[in-house]
Amino acid sequence: MLLQVNFKTGKPVYLQLVDQVRYAAASGGLRAGDALPSVRQLAEDLRVNRNTIAKAYAELESQGVIETLPGKGCFLKENNTPFTKQVRQKLLLKEIDEAVVTAHHLQVDRETFLALVHERLDYFESKQEK
Amino acid sequence: MLLQVNFKTGKPVYLQLVDQVRYAAASGGLRAGDALPSVRQLAEDLRVNRNTIAKAYAELESQGVIETLPGKGCFLKENNTPFTKQVRQKLLLKEIDEAVVTAHHLQVDRETFLALVHERLDYFESKQEK
DNA sequence: TTATCTGTCCTATGCCACTAGGACAGTTGG
DNA sequence: CCAACTGTCCTAGTGGCATAGGACAGATAA
Numbered sequence: 560m561l562l563q564v565n566f567k568t569g570k571p572v573y574l575q576l577v578d579q580v581r582y583a584a585a586s587g588g589l590r591a592g593d594a595l596p597s598v599r600q601l602a603e604d605l606r607v608n609r610n611t612i613a614k615a616y617a618e619l620e621s622q623g624v625i626e627t628l629p630g631k632g633c634f635l636k637e638n639n640t641p642f643t644k645q646v647r648q649k650l651l652l653k654e655i656d657e658a659v660v661t662a663h664h665l666q667v668d669r670e671t672f673l674a675l676v677h678e679r680l681d682y683f684e685s686k687q688e689k
Numbered sequence: 690m691l692l693q694v695n696f697k698t699g700k701p702v703y704l705q706l707v708d709q710v711r712y713a714a715a716s717g718g719l720r721a722g723d724a725l726p727s728v729r730q731l732a733e734d735l736r737v738n739r740n741t742i743a744k745a746y747a748e749l750e751s752q753g754v755i756e757t758l759p760g761k762g763c764f765l766k767e768n769n770t771p772f773t774k775q776v777r778q779k780l781l782l783k784e785i786d787e788a789v790v791t792a793h794h795l796q797v798d799r800e801t802f803l804a805l806v807h808e809r810l811d812y813f814e815s816k817q818e819k
Numbered sequence: 820t821t822a823t824c825t826g827t828c829c830t831a832t833g834c835c836a837c838t839a840g841g842a843c844a845g846t847t848g849g
Numbered sequence: 850c851c852a853a854c855t856g857t858c859c860t861a862g863t864g865g866c867a868t869a870g871g872a873c874a875g876a877t878a879a
Contacts, residue, residue: 571866581790608867613826624794640795647796650795661780665777665780666769675781679786680789680803687793699865702838728856740837741839758846759844760845760856
């Protein structure tokens with residue numbers, strides 16, 4: 560579990576961390592029950608303020624990705640979304656549409672797009688199985 | 690071509706407009722050569738400042754989506770990206786990965802995900818043909 | 820209990836994105 | 850030329866985000 564930040568991008572540090580933890584969870588780098596680095600430890604390693612880490616963890620908890628046990632630490636939760644099937648698909652459609660719109664502007668054709676999607680799905684599944 | 694803004698989301702107004710124009714271009718709502726609403730007119734309609742619209746248009750121009758002719762107006766450009774095939778796929782992969790990670794957290798299975806992707810590709814293609 | 824972890828709350832501060840409107844330059848049609 | 854349109858530049862104000870560190874509460878081990 561390697562977390563890192565890039566100050567040059569302009570993207571908020573806490574959001575960079577949120578994305579990385581989500582990515583790690585989706586690709587098997589983090590499993591349910593795994594402990595995340597402590598707020599202070601990670602803040603020291605990354606040379607950022609405690610509150611920045613705390614904010615990232617708070618965001619992850621609000622998204623249902625992790626669980627924080629007061630005095631003990633933060634742990635990756637079992638993956639079960641609180642949303643209905645309908646709501647989940649709607650949330651996902653938004654991201655799919657963004658990718659499709661981008662593909663259009665980048666002039667990536669349908670076949671190439673689908674090939675990329677399959678490639679990434681395979682990639683994440685292979686990681687998840689290990 | 691209907692543009693609208695939502696002040697409650699927290700998402701910057703100018704970025705909302707950028708997304709909508711990109712979406713319109715990808716779904717055939719706007720064609721190459723079409724004029725966009727004038728900065729002042731749109732600002733009045735949406736009850737926002739001129740500069741907010743100007744900023745959205747400037748962003749779209751930097752993305753190569755539109756072209757602005759000083760004193761005349763802004764027009765949708767012919768779609769031709771300046772990027773190499775490799776760069777385009779890299780940019781696209783980023784968005785695809787985001788969707789795949791989200792699908793994992795929302796517990797949307799591979800088949801459902803692929804079905805949604807096909808559905809949206811079909812949708813955009815059908816609009817584009819008209 | 821004491822020491823040392825864990826996360827959290829508090830207030831303060833700096834910065835930057837966003838917004839705002841006056842003034843300016845290019846274009847068009849009367 | 851003049852009026853009315855186009856987009857743009859400039860400066861300023863404001864709000865919110867990110868950062869910073871002190872103080873606090875819960876958990877754990879010696």
